[in-house]
Amino acid sequence: MEKKVLIYDTTLRDGTQAEGITVSVEDKLRIAEKLADFGVHYIEGGWPSSNPKDMEFFQEAKKLNLKNTKLTAFGMARRASLKVENDPQIQDLIKAETPAITIFGKSWDLHVTEALKTTLEKNLEMIYDSILYLKKYTDEVIFDAEHFFDGYKANPEYAIKVLKVAEEAGADFLVLCDTNGGTLPNEVENIFKAVKEAGIKSKLGIHAHNDSDTAVWNSIVAVLNGAVQVHGTINGFGERCGNANLCSIIPNLSLKLGYETVTRENIKKLKEVSNFVADIVNMPVPKNMPYVGDSAFAHKGGVHASAVLKTPRSYEHILPEEVGNKRKILVSDLAGKSNIIYKARELGIEIDEKDERIAKIVQEIKRLENEGYHFEAAEASLEILIRKHLEGIKNYFDLDAYRVLIARRYTDKSPISEATVRIKIDNDYEHTASLGNGPVNALDRALKKALINKYPSLAEVELIDYKVRIVNETGGTAAKIRVLIESRDKEKKWGTVGVSDNIIEASWQAVVDSLIYKLIKDGV
Structure with missing residues (x-):
């Protein structure tokens, strides 16, 4: 029988702390539904006391069908100066009305004395009181032992004492956190063994950060040494160098080590989930990311x-x-x-x-x-080339001439670009001109204008990305130019390429390929 490992997703909390990521309440709701459909066991929705957006999320999330996934509110142990029932952020956790609550407490004596400015004994009381109190209002309390590995290395006796106090208060899971991300796998193994030898009986978890580029392996080593709950984010998004990447952890545990995480059928959705979250947060998945990157296979x-x-x-x-x-x-x-x-x-x-x-x-x-051509990023140009050799393709039009003018008069706020195109379709000539936001846009518009009466489906084509690369850097301003264009219609996107020592000619080649590809695709 497969051993079960519970997947705890913190994309909506830890993941959104990554530089450059901002999400709305609606974004968080959409991601939560996707994660629940994927089958993670816990979704950490946010910190209700940290901002109004997270509190609104928890209110709206009550309307979602999260299936068997438990939504979790996140917060900290009570403040040293307040009784637990009088601490506003503890009350906010209760108001979120989630089936599980996660709180963190300090397990590194340095943080207790320097960050919290309190005593080691008082810190233990704060953790105990908070867990005991919250257990009255939710099904599960998960305790994140913040900075546990650094804390253990500095003062093992106190770090273990923090876990024992949390266990005595009734925490359902004790999660060992590598908050600074500097712990290595051999240390994770030794410290997990030491925790069990110290008599800790509660279910253990791991929460790893990737500052040493070992978060995935640290998480797996933790599981191999008894952890039954793994925290991480989709695509490893998170503060600084990110969190442990669930897109690697899940297949490593299930496909390589035989653990039950999400179902095998749902693991087939892993790339889809990775891309979905990346699109929502506007943070592309690196092509070379294991398992889910476009270059992984x-x-x-x-x-x-x-x-x-x-x-x-x-x-x-x-x-x-x-x-x-x-x-x-x-x-x-x-x-x-x-x-x-x-x-x-x-x-x-x-x-x-x-x-x-x-x-x-x-x-x-x-x-x-x-x-200087580059076909990896220009699959449409490649298809045209292959079809020319193997099948032949229709001659849709011939170029007679094009001209691009860029002018700026002293009264203009910015330059004006105009393109003129003369082409031959069958035995007829089309001669058109168009203005554009720059010379390439003007050229693209003028060409489509000349073709659209004959080929009306070209009206659907939109140029969505334009990249210029220098092919031979030593050529300076006389260097060859590679232009990569990405286009789309109502159904899909495609890339084309052009190369020349003239940037307009290289652009023309890529634009022409883009339109020809559309016509081939439509069977014109």
């Missing part, structure tokens, strides 16, 4: 691609589908035939592995990437 080298197509486990530690991700075979100057075959089949083009056209495509890609 990406294969670029020809040898790797060839092997993984025959035997996935030759270069993949799990199947990407187990965490809701997918395999990517990248095409670049490192590509071999296997990369092209995989990509062609992905596009629905059946091709014989011995087809001589494959070698020609590989050589063409290598030549273009040597010139």
Whole structure:
């Protein structure tokens, strides 16, 4: 029988303390529903006393269907100067009306004397009183022993005493916190063993921060040494270097070590949950993040691609589908035939592995990437290139001429950009002009204006991102330019690329590919 580990998500509290993250009440409610659907056991919703937003969240959260997930309010042990029943923040925890309450107390003597400015004995009373009192108003009280590992290293006798007092008061879980994130896995193992040897009988948990880049491993080591509750955040978001990343902890525990966390079926939603939270907080998931990053199962080298197509486990530690991700075979100057075959089949083009056209495509890609093209981030341009070689594509239009003018008169607040485009469609010419917010926008508008009567679906295409890269840095202002454009319609996004020593020409190439891709996609 699998051992069960309870997943305690603190994205809505600790995660939102990350630099650059701001969330609304509505954002928090949406994330809470997603986490509950995913199947985490606890959601720490926030600190009711810290700001009105968190109190409003707890009131609104009562309307949510969080299934079997317990919503948790977070706070601290009573203040030294107040009786527990008179402490406003303790009362706010009760008003949140959550099935579980988490409070933290100091377990490092340095913090007791220097931060709280009280005695070690008084700190124990504060913790005991708070837990005992809160147990009357909620189903579970979880005690976070703040700075436990640093506290244990400084004064092991006192740190253990803090846990024993919390246990005596009736805490349901004792969570050992690496608040500064400086503890290493071997220390976590030794200290967990010492806690059990000291006679602590309560269920233990781990709350790790990532300042030493070991938060995930510290959490796993804690579980291997008896922790049954693991705290963390989606994507590892959190203050300073972040919290333990649940997107790595969950699959490591379940898929590698055989522990029961969320269901195996729900683990297949892991990438979806990761992307959802990232989109809400506007903090992109790093491509190289294990399990859920876009590059986690990406294969670029020809040898790797060839092997993984025959035997996935030759270069993949799990199947990407187990965490809701997918395999990517990248095409670049490192590509071999296997990369092209995989990509062609992905596009629905059946091709014989011995087809001589494959070698020609590989050589063409290598030549273009040597010139500065970059197809990893321009999958639409790559598709156009492959289809040209394998199927041929329709000649939608021919360029006769384009011109871009940028002018600023002394009366203008900013420069005015105008583009003129003359193209040939079949035997007819279209000659249009358009103003834009910059030369590329003007060029994009003018081209679409010329094409839209013939191809009305192009009205849906919107340019949403534009990046410029220098290909050969030593060239200075005469260097080659790579332009990457991201476009979208009502259904999807796609990327295209252009390269030239002229930024307008490079932009033109990328814009043209973007529109051609849309027409191919629509079957025009």
